[in-house]
Amino acid sequence: AxxxxxxxxxxxVQEKEAVTLDCTYDTSDPSYGLFWYKQPSSGExxxxxYQGSYDQQNATEGRYSLNFQKARKSANLVISASQLGDSAxxxxxxxxxGGADGLTFGKGTHLIIxx
Amino acid sequence: DAGxxxxxxxxxKTRGQQVTLRCSPKSGHDTVSWYQxxxxxxxxxxxxYYEEEERQRGNFPDRFSGHQFPxxxxxxxxxxxxxxxxxxxxxxxxxLFGQSEPTYEQYFGPGTRLTVT
Numbered sequence: 001a002x003x004x005x006x007x008x009x010x011x012x013v014q015e016k017e018a019v020t021l022d023c024t025y026d027t028s029d030p031s032y033g034l035f036w037y038k039q040p041s042s043g044e045x046x047x048x049x050y051q052g053s054y055d056q057q058n059a060t061e062g063r064y065s066l067n068f069q070k071a072r073k074s075a076n077l078v079i080s081a082s083q084l085g086d087s088a089x090x091x092x093x094x095x096x097x098g099g100a101d102g103l104t105f106g107k108g109t110h111l112i113i114x115x
Numbered sequence: 116d117a118g119x120x121x122x123x124x125x126x127x128k129t130r131g132q133q134v135t136l137r138c139s140p141k142s143g144h145d146t147v148s149w150y151q152x153x154x155x156x157x158x159x160x161x162x163x164y165y166e167e168e169e170r171q172r173g174n175f176p177d178r179f180s181g182h183q184f185p186x187x188x189x190x191x192x193x194x195x196x197x198x199x200x201x202x203x204x205x206x207x208x209x210x211l212f213g214q215s216e217p218t219y220e221q222y223f224g225p226g227t228r229l230t231v232t
Binding site for chain 2: 004037042043044045046047050091093101102103104105106107108
């Protein structure tokens with residue numbers, strides 16, 4: 001079975017600072033994918049970034065980057081130059097075993113950006 | 116280009132009743148997944164439909180069933196509602212096959228908030 005662990009229930013960060021959201025995972029599948037989603041108070045899950053287990057380089061998407069450390073089974077999200085609009089719940093998720101598409105989510109981190 | 120749409124937005128049902136939630140995938144997507152998100156928790160995978168068949172299922176009882184139509188839209192049905200079924204139900208669509216490199220990304224809808232009293 002797969003498992004995603006997010007150990008930071010909540011974080012307060014000053015605007016314009018960089019922030020790192022932690023995510024560790026556990027799987028027996030040699031091939032897997034890791035995702036980060038943002039969920040504002042409206043409820044919709046917004047895709048941020050994806051990292052495949054065989055990708056040689058860490059994924060980046062604009063202000064988002066994924067610090068992928070395969071040996072440590074960690075996939076931390078880094079948000080550079082945080083903005084007030086970044087305040088939301090952030091979920092780390094893993095693609096299913098055997099290439100199946102159902103995602104396993106962590107419990108999330110509530111990020112609050114302060115002016 | 117419309118994204119994933121879900122209806123209704125909110126729903127209140129009584130314990131023991133049945134409910135049907137609806138989802139229209141993003142244009143061009145052929146696969147629909149359903150998730151249940153209890154308050155303060157991450158979403159949990161219920162099942163996925165592709166080519167009108169259930170392709171994958173999470174750890175949910177048979178009270179949860181679904182359907183996919185030829186136009187790729189989907190329904191989630193929950194029978195004999197329990198208080199614990201109160202949650203946000205999210206639909207996600209993706210396009211797995213038919214491309215040289217299948218997309219991994221799932222686009223989520225805004226969800227249906229179900230309250231069971």
